[in-house]
Amino acid sequence: MEAEPRTIEKREKASREDWLLATLDVLRERGIEGVKVVAIARRLGLTSGSFYWHFRNLKDLLDSVLLFWEDALTGHIIEDAIQFEGPPEERIRHLMHQVIREDASRPDGAIAVWAKSDADAAQCYKRAMKRRFEFSAWLFEERGFAPLDAEIRGRMMVMTLMGETTNNLHLQKDWPDVIDRHWRVLVDK
């Protein structure tokens, strides 16, 4: 059931980023209430004493996690899609494949639940979703759909990808085929 622990090799010292990445793993697997200092330390093969060298307290870490998720994990996909050269429908296809390929490290589901009971997480989640929706709408406008139609198709794409992510589609060997079939329904006029 458990994923491969993100241990550090050869008794190396851990950086602030090591703690952050390990936290993302715990967050994805156990949810926000499962993010405990001792749990992350155990995963890194360290003790909680060392944690407080890198972070002021647990809240400090959680704030960093939110920022990292919004900037790196959401922004990364969008920038990658902007870089892509080719026809609009292929750009969409590229993005969809990219999301599933990087599936394993996405804590999106856990953050959505987190947002239900925490104001900071809710605000961050809302901002990130808005950004995803707006970018996706643009993708479908480029493809030639009218604004309102492009908006709903973009929205469906985001939701479908998040759904397949929480559903662990990437563990299924025929996932590229499944994604292509989703893609066809979305881009066909």
Next chain:
Amino acid sequence: MEAEPRTIEKREKASREDWLLATLDVLRERGIEGVKVVAIARRLGLTSGSFYWHFRNLKDLLDSVLLFWEDALTGHIIEDAIQFEGPPEERIRHLMHQVIREDASRPDGAIAVWAKSDADAAQCYKRAMKRRFEFSAWLFEERGFAPLDAEIRGRMMVMTLMGETTNNLHLQKDWPDVIDRHWRVLVDK
């Protein structure tokens, strides 16, 4: 941030089901690791001592929650759609609206996260999703799509609805319009 607590009126005694429903609320808002005996008791205005009259222990409660979610909350929507009389595309529309209407009490997102670290939850989640996908595929076959196309459209419908659920679409006043636009993309040939 917090939802209205599901308190019991006038110092009434709580039934096993009261505890179960309160647990669903906590599960939805805080995730599985937030489901603590004392937290649920607090929400009901009781103490943990009373909990152990209704349940052997925390695991006993969690098992019941999984069964209830799978049988009642998933089965309910399907049975309602089967009852529906009218053309296939309207049956699909009815189901989509129904899901969002009952949105507030759905802990689907929390259960998806739970399934990442617990074998029992994972099995239950898989079964429920299989049932949803198969029923949805049938809906779109009735609508006249070929099996493979019906399957992917059903899958997209389920994911979109779960996405809009975690996204709290039901709090948006124009949600029926948004759902109808999703619907058009899915059922149009």
Next chain:
DNA sequence: GACCTACCGTAGAGATGTCTACGGAGAATG
């Protein structure tokens, strides 16, 4: 060799949580 920086471990206070043991209250039953 002395020093400094960066990182880690241990010990412990205080909070929170699970679960058991047991006693008590109110409604229903005889």
Next chain:
DNA sequence: CATTCTCCGTAGACATCTCTACGGTAGGTC
């Protein structure tokens, strides 16, 4: 009125968690 059935509260043992205080160590610097 006495008894029983249901449900609830309290107290306490034990575990886990956050966070502080402080001491230790390895590698680079002067």
